[in-house]
Amino acid sequence: MLGSEPANRASFRLIGISGVSMDKLLALRTFVATVRCGGFSTAARQLGLATSSVTRAVNALEQELGCVLLNRNTRQISVSEAGRDYFERALAILDALDEADAAVTDNGEEVRGRLAVSVPVEFARRIIAPHLGELLERHPQLELTLRVTDEVVDLLSERVDLALRLGSSIVSDDVVSQRVGSFTRWLVASPQYLARTSPIEHPDALQAHTCLQYDYGSPAHYWRFEQDGTTLQVPVTGSLRSNNADILRQAAVAGQGVALLSDWLVRDDVDSGKLQRLLPDYEVAPGPHEGTIHLLYLPNHRGSKRIAAFSEFLQALLQR
Template identity: 30%
Template sequence: MDRYTALQVFRHVAQLKSFAEAGRRLGLSPAAVSKNIAELEAHVGARLIHRTTRRMALTEEGTIYLEHVARALDTLAEADQALGPIRTSPSGTLRVSAPTTVTLTRLSTQIPRFLSRYPELTLDLHLDDRRVDLIREGFDLAIRGQDNLEDSSMIARKLAVMPHVLCAAPSYFETHGRPLTPSDLRTHNCIRFTLSGHADQWEFRKDGRAERVVIDARYSVTSSLAVRDALREGFGLSLIPFPYVETDLRQGRLQSALDDWAAVETTLYAVYPSRQHLAPKIRVFLDFLVEAFAGS
C-alpha cells in the first residue's frame, strides 16, 4: 500500500462523499479507490466508511481519523510550499569544502563578487586539504584535485588541469647544481607535499618513456603554500602545481628544472552527490567555478 496515496483517497472520498468523484479528481479507477480504502482500513484495523450501493457515510472512527489525516496532509503541503523559493532561486546556506591553496590563489578574490549576485545565498566555505566525506559531514559540494579520479557514486565536473613544474630558488641551484635527469633528484634536497597523490614518487615522461623517482624528503608538509615558502627560501626543490609558482617563476624568485621532461598533471573537479533535483544554490556555484577556472 502506498500510504500517502491511500490517505489522499480517503480524504477525497470523505469530503466529496463519493467514491466515483474522488476517483475522477485523483485520476484513479473506481476499483483503485475501493482498494486504497480497504487497505487503509486493514492498516488501521477499523472500518472508516459505511458504504452501500446507494450511499456512504463516515463511521465514528472515520470521523476521528479524517480530522488527523486532513491536518497531516495540510502540513505536508505547507512543507512543500516552504521549499518553493529554495527550489527556484539560489538561497539558503551552501556548504563547500575546498583545498586551501587552490582557493587562496584562484578563488578568494572572486567569491565576494559571486555572493553579491545572490543576496539570499550564504556561503560556508571550509578550506581543508584533507579529503572530506560529503554526505557524512554535510557538504553540498567539494573541490578536489586528483591525478586520477577514482570511481565514485559522486558526480564530478572537470574544472581545470594544473601541470606541475620542478623548481627551486636560484640560490639553491647555485649551491647544489641543477638536475639534468630525474635520477639526479636522488642527491637533491626535495620538499614533499604530503597530501599529494604522488607524494612519495615523482614521475617524469620523455620520448614515450617514464622515469619514477622515490622521494626521500627532509621536509614534508601538508600545505602547498608552505612548500612554496621553503622554495623561496632556497631550502630545496619540489614538484609543485605551476599556478602556485607562476608569478615567482616569471619574476625570477624561482627557476624551473628538467624543462625537457613532462611532469604529472593534477585535474581539479567539482564533486557533488547527485544531478537529480540539483538545488539552484549548487547550480550557480558550479557555473561560478567553471567561469573562475576558465582558461586554466
C-alpha cells in the same frame, strides 16, 4: 542521574518528523554538532553559541529521552551506543529538512539558499577568495559557507554540499564527480639553491638533491616524469615533508630544496624570479595523482541551481 531505559527509546522518537518543535530541531542540531566536533566548546564556536547553552541543550535532550547520549569525563566526551544510533537518525532528519529547503529554494528563478563548499586551503586563498565578491554580487540570495581544509571530507556526515578536489577523483555511485578544469605541476627551486648544487638536466639527477615532498601518507615517495611517451619514476628524498603545499613553496623560495608544486601556486614566484622552473620539457605528476580539478556532490543534489552557480563561477575563474 539519568535513567537507564532501553537504548532503542532514542530511536522510536525519531521515526517521523511531524510534530517536531523548533526547540527540538535546535537540540538535534546542537547534539549533532557536538558529536562531530568532539566537544561542547568546539561545537559552540561552530554554532555561534555559548558553551553553556550547548551543554544545557544536550543535557535537556538526554533528560527528555531518558538515556545517556554522550559519556563525559573531565577531558573529553564519547558517544554512547544509544547516542550513536540517535546521531544517525538525527542526521537523517536534519538532512531531510535541508533537502526539503533546498528543493523549494532551487525551484525559483534566482539562485538562493545555503551552500556549504569544501575547498583546499591554498586554492581557496589564492584562486577563490579574491573573486568571491563576484559570485555573491551575481547571486545575492546565496548563503555560502566556505570550509577550507586540505583533508578529504565526507559529504554526507560533514553536511557538505560540494567538495573541490585537486588530482584524480574516485567516481562511485554514491558521489557525482564533475570535472571543471585542470592544472599542471612544475618542478621548481630557488636561484640560491641552484647556485650551490649540481645542475638538474635530467629527472634522475634529482636523486642527488634535497626534494621537498608533499605528504600523501605513504612512506615511499617518488616523482613521475613523462616525455614522448616514456615514463620515468624517480625516487626522491629530503628533510621536509608537509601536507600543506604553501609550506613547501616557502621552503623552496628560502632555498631549502626542489619542490614539485601546482602551477597556480608558484606561477607568481617564477614570474618574479624567486623560483626557477626546471625540466619544462617533461610532464610531471606525483604518483597516480593527475592534474585535474573536480567538484563532488551527492546524487540528490543533481539539478541544484546553487551547485550549478558555483560550478559556473569556478570554471570562469579557471578559464582566465
